[in-house]
Amino acid sequence: MKLKELELNVDYFEFNEKLYQKLDATPLSKPKLISFNKQACDLINLDYEECESEEFIDFINGSNVLKGSVPYSMVYAGHQFGYFVPQLGDGRAINLGAVNGWHLQTKGSGITNYSRRGDGRAVLRSSIREYIMGEAMHALGVPTTRALAIIDSDTFAHREWEQESCSIVMRMSPSWIRIGTFEFFANTDNSKENLSQLADYVIKNTYPHLENENNKYEKMFYALVDNSAELLAKWQTYGFMHGVMNTDNFSMAGLTIDYGPFAFMDYFDKNCICNHTDSEGRYSYNNQPYVARWNLMVLAQALSEIANLEKMQDYLHAFLPQHENVYLQMMNKRIGLNPKNSGNNNLDLIVELLGALQSAQMDYNVFFHRLTNLESFDDISSITDIAVFRQSIEDWFESYKKVCEKDGSTFEDRRVIMKKINPKYIIKNYMLQDAIELAHEGDYTLVNDLLNIAQNPFDEHEAFEKYAQPTPMEYANTQLSCSS
Structure with missing residues (x-):
C-alpha cells in the first residue's frame, strides 16, 4: 500500500x-x-x-x-x-x-x-x-x-x-491505555461513567471476547492479571529489567511499553538495578513480579466503582503462582529439560543455578547459549572459562548431570529444546551504545545492523561474533538514567 x-x-x-x-x-x-x-x-x-x-x-x-x-x-x-x-x-x-x-x-x-x-x-x-x-x-x-x-x-x-x-x-x-489511565479517570467528575466508557474501550480493543459477557469488567481485570503474570515470567527468564515500572508505564494489554532505563542483565545479580535514580531498588530485577502485583492492586482500587473489588483482590492471589509456573516452565527449557519427564518443576535445580550464576559472576544469557552447545560433561570449559569464580558452576553441573541422567535425556534431546529458547544474541546496552556513538557522527549503519540482529537473535551473524561473547566487565550491569 x-x-x-x-x-x-x-x-x-x-x-x-x-x-x-x-x-x-x-x-x-x-x-x-x-x-x-x-x-x-x-x-x-x-x-x-x-x-x-x-x-x-x-x-x-x-x-x-x-x-x-x-x-x-x-x-x-x-x-x-x-x-x-x-x-x-x-x-x-x-x-x-x-x-x-x-x-x-x-x-x-x-x-x-x-x-x-x-x-x-x-x-x-x-x-x-x-x-x-x-x-x-x-x-x-x-x-x-x-x-x-x-x-x-x-x-x-x-x-x-x-x-x-x-x-x-x-x-x-495494539493499545496505549495504561493502569494510570484508569487512575486518572477514577479521579474525575462522573468517574463511574468515565471508567465504564474507558473499560469498554479497552475491552473492544484488547479483550473483544468479553464484550457480551456478564461481569465483563472483572473479567478484563482477570485477563490482565493472567497476561501480566506471563509477561513478567518472560522478563525474568531472559534477565530483562524495565527500570521504571510505574503504573503509568504498565500496559492494560499486558505489553512491555515505554522503554527508558531498561537493560538485559549482563552478569547475573538478582538484586540488579538498571535505573540509577532507583536508589532503593524498588524496580530491581528480583522485585519486578512483586511490583507488577502491586500495580494490579492499584488498578483493582481504581476499578472498584464499576467492578467488585473483593473478587478482583481474590483473583490477584493467583498472580504469583501463575507467574512462577510460567517462569519455571521456561527456565526448564533454558536448561533443556522437560519437567514432565521428572515429575516436578526442577525448582531446586533452578534455584541452585541462579545462586551459582551469581556467585560465578557470569554473563547470564551467554551461559545459556553455551550450555545449548555443550557436548560433554567431561569438558565444561567453554562455560567455566567465562566465570570469574568457577566452583559454584562446577558444583551445579554435578546436580544438573544427575537430573539429566535420572530423566534419561541426552545432549541432543536437550539441544533441540534449548535451541528454541536460548538465542545466540541478546541486545545489551553496550551494543546499543556503540550504535549511538556512531549515529551521533551521522553513521546509522550499526543501528540497522543491530535491528537485524535483534529480529534474528538465533541466527549466525558472523561479522558481529563479538556481540555473542560476554559483556566486557567495564560495561556490565551499568545503570542508566531516565533522561531522554
Whole structure:
C-alpha cells in the first residue's frame, strides 16, 4: 500500500474532551531517516519503497498528516516510585490513529498539555534504544510495542551536561491505555461513567471476547492479571529489567511499553538495578513480579466503582503462582529439560543455578547459549572459562548431570529444546551504545545492523561474533538514567 492510501482511524474522541488534547506535532528541523522496520511495515501493509520517500519522513516528523488522522495526546495519572501523581500524560507523544489494529504514536513530537516542565522532545540515544529493543523483545516472544521508523534531525535539546540531537520514533501498539489511565479517570467528575466508557474501550480493543459477557469488567481485570503474570515470567527468564515500572508505564494489554532505563542483565545479580535514580531498588530485577502485583492492586482500587473489588483482590492471589509456573516452565527449557519427564518443576535445580550464576559472576544469557552447545560433561570449559569464580558452576553441573541422567535425556534431546529458547544474541546496552556513538557522527549503519540482529537473535551473524561473547566487565550491569 502507498503511504497516501494509508487511512487511519481515530476512535478516542468518544471520551470527554477534558480527557485528551487535540494538537499538531512540532516538527524537527531538517529531519533525516535513520531506519525503517520492514516487519512493522508488513503489519500495516505499507510498501517498503514508500519508507525511502520525503513524504514518509514528513509523516514521522508530523508535517504530513495522513487521511483520517486527527493527532492527539492522552492524559493519565500514575504511581511513580510508589507515590501518586494525579496528572501525567503524553508529555512528548502524539497519537495519530490506528490501522490494522495498530495504534500509531510518535515519541518526541513536541510539547503537549501534559509535558509539565519538559520540552516534549526525545533525544537520539533513547530513541535508538527503544527502536531496537522493542524488536528484540518481540523476537524473543515477549509481548511488546513495536516501532515503524526512527528519524534524526538538526534540532537539539539539553540533557544532563550537553546538547543532544532530537529524534522521533514512530511507535506501534495494539493499545496505549495504561493502569494510570484508569487512575486518572477514577479521579474525575462522573468517574463511574468515565471508567465504564474507558473499560469498554479497552475491552473492544484488547479483550473483544468479553464484550457480551456478564461481569465483563472483572473479567478484563482477570485477563490482565493472567497476561501480566506471563509477561513478567518472560522478563525474568531472559534477565530483562524495565527500570521504571510505574503504573503509568504498565500496559492494560499486558505489553512491555515505554522503554527508558531498561537493560538485559549482563552478569547475573538478582538484586540488579538498571535505573540509577532507583536508589532503593524498588524496580530491581528480583522485585519486578512483586511490583507488577502491586500495580494490579492499584488498578483493582481504581476499578472498584464499576467492578467488585473483593473478587478482583481474590483473583490477584493467583498472580504469583501463575507467574512462577510460567517462569519455571521456561527456565526448564533454558536448561533443556522437560519437567514432565521428572515429575516436578526442577525448582531446586533452578534455584541452585541462579545462586551459582551469581556467585560465578557470569554473563547470564551467554551461559545459556553455551550450555545449548555443550557436548560433554567431561569438558565444561567453554562455560567455566567465562566465570570469574568457577566452583559454584562446577558444583551445579554435578546436580544438573544427575537430573539429566535420572530423566534419561541426552545432549541432543536437550539441544533441540534449548535451541528454541536460548538465542545466540541478546541486545545489551553496550551494543546499543556503540550504535549511538556512531549515529551521533551521522553513521546509522550499526543501528540497522543491530535491528537485524535483534529480529534474528538465533541466527549466525558472523561479522558481529563479538556481540555473542560476554559483556566486557567495564560495561556490565551499568545503570542508566531516565533522561531522554
